[in-house]
Amino acid sequence: MSQIIDGKSLAAEIDAQTMVETEQLKQNGITPHLVVILVGEDGASQIYVRNKERRAQKLGIKSTVIKMDSDTTEKELLAKIHELNQDVDVNAILVQMPLPKQIDEFKVIMAIDPKKDADGFHPVNVGRLFENEIAQTPVACTPQGIMEMFKKYQISLDGKNAVVVGRSTIVGKPMAALLLNANATVTVVHSHTKDLKEITKKADILVVATGIAHFIKADQVKDGAVVIDVGMDRDENGKLTGDVDFEKVQEKASFITPVPKGVGPMTISMLMKQTIDLTRWSV
Structure with a gap:
């Protein structure tokens, strides 16, 4: 019989360490800020985003959820990402997938600043992963x-x-x-x-x-x-x-x-x- 790998307890250990590091940053006047963009009304995506928001709040991370209508254009979404890229108070950006059919997901991934790429999907970060240069690289x-x-x-x-x-x-x-x-x-x-x-x-x-x-x-x-x-x-x-x-x-x-x-x-x-x-x- 195999040994069960307990992901729930390991996740709790990681969360505890994240909470400590969050508090250390706050003591230095820095509040980590994650922004999640949700486009449309996909039920599963809404659950995922809600779970992410709750976890962030529990760990002391500032969490902002930006909800955009399902008829949002690609241009509008890219403009919002550009705005967040320029915002010095935003440290991490995540666009919840899947996106409505009128929006090219790859263009959206490309638009996120690689240094704020919470998912680790940007081609720059993927390239660094495959080069095994991940000391300061976000990874999926x-x-x-x-x-x-x-x-x-x-x-x-x-x-x-x-x-x-x-x-x-x-x-x-x-x-x-x-x-x-x-x-x-x-x-x-x-x-x-x-x-x-x-x-x-x-x-x-x-x-x-x-x-x-x-x-x-x-x-x-x-x-x-x-x-x-x-x-x-x-x-x-x-x-x-x-x-x-x-x-x-x-x-x-x-x-x-x-x-x-x-x-x-x-x-x-x-x-x-x-x-x-x-x-x-x-x-």
């Missing part, structure tokens, strides 16, 4: 949180065969880069990959981010593998579940993340930590 929050899990549970990555299932810019690609930077041998598989099962079965480290409930079954996992489930799905009964068949896979894995209370809590905690980092780097 979910992969960053996963790396903290490896560190906390003393899971060595050096020389390990790591497989990332999924190639999104939010998880898959930055995750692959972080694993490479940690000297793992990395394979990225996706919807066009042939013989996917043969590849995942060889993984010492398996990170799954497909958005498909129970996509990875026990027969696709190597005995003793470390399995990280990034999925947040609903099963046929509407119950929250992951991309991995947890009940069966935990019998084979050495470490595994549950859903919920696994990777999920880490993402917002790393966003808050990154807001503090962006604030310190700008001083």
